[in-house]
Amino acid sequence: MSVIDSLKRPEHTGANRCRPCTVVNAVVVAVVGLALGVLWLPAGFVVAAIGAALVYLRGYVVPGTPSFAPRLVAAVGLSGVFEHDDEEPRQSESLDANVDPDVMLSTLLDADVLVEREDGLFLTDEARDEWESAMATLRKASDDELAEAVAAALPFEAEVAAEFDGISIDGPSMSVWISRPQAIADVATLLAVTERAVDPMVSLAATEPLRMFTEVCPECGGPVEETTVRNCCGGTAGVYDSPEHEVLGCEECGAVVYEFGDE
Ligand SMILES: [Zn+2]
Numbered sequence: 001m002s003v004i005d006s007l008k009r010p011e012h013t014g015a016n017r018c019r020p021c022t023v024v025n026a027v028v029v030a031v032v033g034l035a036l037g038v039l040w041l042p043a044g045f046v047v048a049a050i051g052a053a054l055v056y057l058r059g060y061v062v063p064g065t066p067s068f069a070p071r072l073v074a075a076v077g078l079s080g081v082f083e084h085d086d087e088e089p090r091q092s093e094s095l096d097a098n099v100d101p102d103v104m105l106s107t108l109l110d111a112d113v114l115v116e117r118e119d120g121l122f123l124t125d126e127a128r129d130e131w132e133s134a135m136a137t138l139r140k141a142s143d144d145e146l147a148e149a150v151a152a153a154l155p156f157e158a159e160v161a162a163e164f165d166g167i168s169i170d171g172p173s174m175s176v177w178i179s180r181p182q183a184i185a186d187v188a189t190l191l192a193v194t195e196r197a198v199d200p201m202v203s204l205a206a207t208e209p210l211r212m213f214t215e216v217c218p219e220c221g222g223p224v225e226e227t228t229v230r231n232c233c234g235g236t237a238g239v240y241d242s243p244e245h246e247v248l249g250c251e252e253c254g255a256v257v258y259e260f261g262d263e
Contacts, residue, residue: 012059
């Protein structure tokens with residue numbers, strides 16, 4: 001790996017580059033470079049050149065930029081200038097079924113999907129193995145193949161299509177768009193839970209709550225951690241969404257697997 005490669009931060013550059021972060025940092029670098037240049041011209045040039053190179057390679061140089069730059073840009077009324085890929089990022093919705101939560105819980109406990117211990121509810125080891133291996137298979141599917149898997153797994157007829165980097169579902173009682181990582185997790189739930197003789201509508205209702213138990217990223221297999229939505233730089237929410245929103249997200253690809261409700 002070259003020195004340049006080791007400096008690169010692909011999660012904050014290329015398609016993931018956040019324009020508010022880049023511009024705010026370029027301004028900071030220019031101001032610092034100018035200020036130093038007034039004192040001693042060569043120092044100003046060196047700082048400006050190194051700063052510009054780092055912003056180019058890493059997305060930003062000022063620590064913590066992703067947490068403040070979009071809000072700063074929004075606060076001064078310039079967010080309209082920085083449209084992310086001309087389109088607001090889509091917020092994933094959830095598959096929903098009209099099932100009593102108590103009925104769902106007791107069904108999942110009876111089917112050995114969940115187990116209740118002193119310190120809370122857990123996925124059983126077998127259910128986790130089945131769920132994760134279904135996810136591993138689905139992970140390899142193309143978007144169109146995933147859309148077919150969603151259509152086949154849903155307990156009702158629906159028009160399912162790969163759209164906007166995710167899956168849109170148009171059925172008799174729901175019309176939703178779900179992200180690819182969520183579609184992978186949810187189809188795996190439908191397959192693994194229904195396999196245990198659970199009513200498919202209960203499996204459907206379980207898709208969202210079960211994502212809380214995710215330990216590996218549905219999309220890439222990386223580790224999942226509790227984090228907050230970063231509102232740019234590979235994050236998933238728009239400028240106006242709260243970056244402090246608690247989520248389960250992938251440490252490696254930034255996929256949001258589960259969003260905790262607002263307290
Ligand atoms: Zn991932």
